[in-house]
Structures are given as C-alpha cells and as structure tokens.
Amino acid sequence: MTWTSDSIPDLTGRVAVVTGANGGLGLACTTALARRGAHVVMAARSPSKTADATAAVLSQVPGASLESVPLDLASQEAARAAGDLIAGRHSRIDIVIANAGVMALPQGRTPDGFETQLAVNHLGHWTLLARLMPGIVAAPAARIVTTTSIARLVGAPVDPADPHLDEGYEDWAAYGRSKLAALHLAIGLDRALRAAGLPARALAAHPGISHTDLQKRTVREGGGGTQGPFWERYAERRGMSPERGALSQLRAATDPRARGGSLYGPRWALAGDPVRRLLVRERGRSLDRAIARLWSVSESLTGETLDPSPQHQRA
Numbered sequence: 118m119t120w121t122s123d124s125i126p127d128l129t130g131r132v133a134v135v136t137g138a139n140g141g142l143g144l145a146c147t148t149a150l151a152r153r154g155a156h157v158v159m160a161a162r163s164p165s166k167t168a169d170a171t172a173a174v175l176s177q178v179p180g181a182s183l184e185s186v187p188l189d190l191a192s193q194e195a196a197r198a199a200g201d202l203i204a205g206r207h208s209r210i211d212i213v214i215a216n217a218g219v220m221a222l223p224q225g226r227t228p229d230g231f232e233t234q235l236a237v238n239h240l241g242h243w244t245l246l247a248r249l250m251p252g253i254v255a256a257p258a259a260r261i262v263t264t265t266s267i268a269r270l271v272g273a274p275v276d277p278a279d280p281h282l283d284e285g286y287e288d289w290a291a292y293g294r295s296k297l298a299a300l301h302l303a304i305g306l307d308r309a310l311r312a313a314g315l316p317a318r319a320l321a322a323h324p325g326i327s328h329t330d331l332q333k334r335t336v337r338e339g340g341g342g343t344q345g346p347f348w349e350r351y352a353e354r355r356g357m358s359p360e361r362g363a364l365s366q367l368r369a370a371t372d373p374r375a376r377g378g379s380l381y382g383p384r385w386a387l388a389g390d391p392v393r394r395l396l397v398r399e400r401g402r403s404l405d406r407a408i409a410r411l412w413s414v415s416e417s418l419t420g421e422t423l424d425p426s427p428q429h430q431r432a
Contacts, residue, residue: 119390120364122149125371127155132207132256133370133394134249136160136188136242137217139170141329142264145363146214146370148174152183153371158203160188160245162217188216189217190241191227193419200248210252212370215242215263215299220331221288221341231418232281234288238295239302240419246306247421251430259317262369263299264321267386272297274407275414288340296323298411300380304396305408307378308421313426318377320369322391325383327362328352357388365391 133150137143137249138159147157163169167185174181186202189195203210218238227235231240246253246261253259272293280289294378303321311316332349335341341348356362365381368391380396383389416422421428 120368120372120392122360122364122367125149125153125280125367126373127154128211128364128371131155131211132158132209132252133212133214134158134160134203134210135216136190136245139163139166141331141359142324142327142363142366143214143216144170144173145181146179146216146366147357149360149363149367150212151178151260151373153370154182156182156184158207159185160199160203160217161185162187162189164196176207178356188217188241188245190237191214191233193229193240193244196238196241196244197248197421202244204249204252207252209256210249211256211259213246213249213253213261214366214370215261216366218264218295218331219334220268221292221335221345222338223288223340224282224286224291226281230281232286232291234291234295235275235280235298239294239298240345240415242299243302243415243423244419244421247419247423250423250425253317254315254425254427254430257316260370260375261303261319263303263319263321264323264366265300265303265321265380266292266296267325267330267382268293269297269300269323274298274301275411276412277410280414280418288342289344301404301408301411303380304378304404305412306425308408309423310377310425311419315425317425318375320364320377321380322369323380323382323394324357324362324365325385325387325389326356327359329362355385355388367391407413
C-alpha cells in the first residue's frame with residue numbers, strides 16, 4: 118500500500134519542531150503536520166521568509182497551530198538560544214524533523230570556526246537536540262528524524278584529527294561527510310534512547326532528488342563544480358515536488374510502524390514512494406567506531422552532551 122500524507126495519524130495535541138520550515142521540504146513537512154492537527158514550531162533563519170511561509174500554510178490549513186522561532190544553524194549561540202526558547206515554551210516535544218541543510222558549498226568557516234557544511238547539517242542540529250532533549254524524553258513516544266542523503270555513500274566518517282577538512286577540502290565529499298554524520302546521529306541516538314529505557318526513537322530519512330532551492334543555492338554560491346548545474350537541471354526537470362519528497366521524513370516521523378534506527382527514502386533511490394531502506398554499509402564495528410568518534414568530536418566542538426539518560430536529564 119502506498120504511504121501518503123493522508124496516512125499520517127491524528128496529531129492533535131502533539132508538538133513538532135521542523136528546522137528549515139520556511140521553504141522546500143521543511144515547508145511541506147510543516148503543512149502536512151499542521152493539517153493533521155500538530156502544533157508546529159517553525160525554526161528557520163529568515164524571519165521574513167518564515168512569515169511568508171506561515172501565511173502559505175494558513176492559506177492551505179486555516180486555523181493551523183503554528184509558531185516561529187529564529188534559528189541559524191551556522192551559529193552555535195543561535196542554536197542554543199533557539200533550543201532554550203522552544204524548551205521554555207514546551208514541556209514536551211513529540212516530533213523533531215532536523216531538515217535544514219546546505220549542499221556542496223565552497224570551503225568556508227562559520228563564526229565558530231567550523232567547516233560550514235558540517236556546522237549547518239550536523240553540529241547545529243546536535244546542539245539544538247541537546248537543548249530539546251528534556252522535552253523529547255518527557256513525551257510519551259517522541260520521534261527525532263535527521264535528514265541524510267544518497268551523497269552519504271561518497272562521504273567518510275568525521276575524522277577527529279581533521280574535523281574541518283584542513284588537510285584537503287572537496288565540496289561534494291564534505292557534503293557526503295555531513296550527511297553520513299546525520300545518519301550516524303540517528304543510529305547512535307536511537308541506541309542511546311534504547312539503552313536508557315526510553316520510548317523515544319530516532320530515525321533518518323533522505324528525500325531523493327526534490328525540486329527545491331537546495332540545488333539552486335549550491336550553484337548561486339559557486340559550489341558543486343560541474344555537477345552543480347547538472348543536479349540543478351535534473352531537479353527542475355525530473356525531481357519530485359517538495360510535498361512528495363518530504364514523505365520519507367514524514368513517514369519516519371509519524372508512521373506508528375516505523376522502527377527506530379532505520380532509514381526511510383524513495384523506493385527508487387532518487388524518486389518513488391517512501392519506504393524503509395536497507396542499511397547495507399552501516400553495520401558492524403566500523404559503524405560503532407564511527408558513531409563513537411562522531412559523539413566525541415561533536416561534544417568537543419559544541420560543548421554540548423547529547424545524552425537522553427534520565428540521570429543526565431536530572432543533572
């Protein structure tokens with residue numbers, strides 16, 4: 118049976134946080150969740166674009182319960198502030214879709230000194246989740262969904278000796294590394310939730326190729342080499358709509374049968390119905406080492422501990 122946005126169960130009374138909610142996949146997720154009754158916290162960088170996105174959701178879902186929170190994932194200070202603001206407003210958080218990201222940008226550093234793609238696609242979400250964790254564990258059965266990509270297959274695990282790729286930067290390899298980190302975050306966090314005896318689950322999703330601003334931004338900012346214009350044209354001509362591309366994230370976030378630690382993506386890799394994908398390469402001791410290194414590097418760089426155990430949450 119095909120899974121669609123109509124398959125999402127009733128979410129009345131649930132609180133969902135969506136990053137990058139002011140456009141593309143994030144806006145599609147926001148609209149679908151709001152339509153099913155969730156209160157959606159729209160966490161995004163541009164207040165003006167978020168205001169326009171809010172109006173767009175309300176035009177489709179009159180009476181939608183929405184809230185906007187400024188979030189710049191390139192800034193650790195901003196990620197902490199957003200997390201604290203959301204946590205202060207909501208004692209429980211049922212769904213987090215860590216959607217926002219950048220792709221194949223030229224080499225750059227954030228104000229914190231972090232490599233840009235790792236900072237935005239992983240470290241900003243790491244810090245946000247750390248600050249939201251008390252509300253996540255307080256929910257009856259929360260879902261955390263990180264957004265990965267098929268580009269993870271060309272990425273290497275984060276190297277503690279060179280987390281910012283000072284020894285050699287290539288834009289697509291850096292993107293693949295950041296998206297592999299997103300997958301490892303989901304698997305590692307789900308393990309930690311299970312070890313703590315908590316009902317919350319972490320999953321990953323990838324949207325295939327969707328026609329959003331992601332590819333256009335890569336080209337605008339001079340990234341992606343010769344592949345950048347190719348993928349921009351491909352997304353325009355053959356990419357899925359944002360509404361269809363977001364289904365993998367939405368299924369991971371809401372399907373009662375979705376299993377923690379799993380990956381959802383289009384049936385045919387780049388397009389198709391959202392299905393659970395097999396994690397062929399992500400297993401065994403190499404995966405354990407990669408997750409352990411990711412935790413060590415992330416904690417060291419951000420100063421934030423992503424620990425869902427009741428003992429840590431009481432500390």
